[in-house]
Amino acid sequence: MKEDEDYLWPGAHRVADDVTDSAGMVQFYPTRGAVPPNLWDRLLDAATAEVGILVYVGMFLTEKPDLLDRLHKKATTGARIRILLGDRESSAVKQRSVDEGIGRETISAKIDQANAFFGSLKGVPNIEVRNHSTVLYNSVYRFDNDMIVNPHVYGKTAPMAPAMHLRKTAMYGLFNTYADSFEAVWESARESRS
Template sequence: MPNERLRDALLRNGITPEQVAEATEVDPKTVERWITKARTPYRKHRHAVAAMVRESETYLWPDAVGPERSAEVSGSEIIKVYPHRHAVPRELWNQLLDRATSEVEILVYVGMFLTDDRNVLRKLTRKANDGARVRLLFGDPTSAAIARRSTEENIGKSTVSAKIRHTLAFFKLVSGVDGIEIRCHGTTLYNSIYRYDDDMIVNPHVYGFQAPHAPALHLRRLSAGDLFETYSESFEAVWDVAGPPKW
């Protein structure tokens, strides 16, 4: 069975098997076998290929890293734990966005604090114009999940919906920019996710608390780790069931 993840990653990045062979100093036929026959490369080659395509080793070869090793590496993906999201320094948010060159992904219900930075629209536009993929996921203000979250936070049934509409109105200004996609979802939101290339802020949600008062984790992706990849796959799952906003 072919390794479709590896094949897709190479195609997305415009990398040929010959280029991989040259970078890893192996025969091109060996690279073809990694793709067509799902052969598993040696560890040093996995690291090199994962870096070339900007994917994790565990994503490209899920069975190559043992569970104990994966758990050990995943612990190292945690850069810092903040007791509350509002404790994450504004400077860090700015640095992560400014440094991002290929991926900006945001999964929230509201994310109204993002609108505090009037330069964020200009920054996202510049990122997209420079080739980055920007994907923004907000809550569907008409969904049952939003009404339930608003009630659980003890702020009234329609308050979260009103906040979402405010945020959507703000980000609508960049909705027509090539490279920027905006969708709305009605899923149960267990974590808000803010990804900037290989850095991520994860905001786990706590029943009865608004998101700014819940903890936040700063993660940095490691090739053989599972933690960053777990949240990244969660983002993809929500993205796949989300739809365009009803402006």
């Protein structure tokens, strides 16, 4: 049975997580699946001002049974929660589905599931869900001044592509580059109909 290193040796990665280079790189992972599950939880728990999610689907998030409750609680304490899901009808979504070799409508169907999952948050103050039709070069998961960026690779599904844990630094760095990209997509997106 394979166990997460942080489960076996709690705190072993804590020192590495606190070290960033001048560009804001905390840790590089060979695949998104290699990001320790507890890192996602730790970053979400620590966020007090902003949580931003930019994906086409983010299906692995819908597998967290308490995620909606946690996002709702964050919003009620004043955190701004912004979720960007793909537009199921966009040509970019259809093409990504073909490029990943999973069928033209597969990602669209998964977006339907994600819209239904996050739909229960509609109307909650401080939470907005929008759909975008951009070509998604990266999935972005922001937690205040930390983020995980999942650059996409042609022919591979998102869990098989690399991931970077970034942290905002005093200098303009990688964090800012991806935060700016998130904002550009946010401005072009429309409110979710779900």
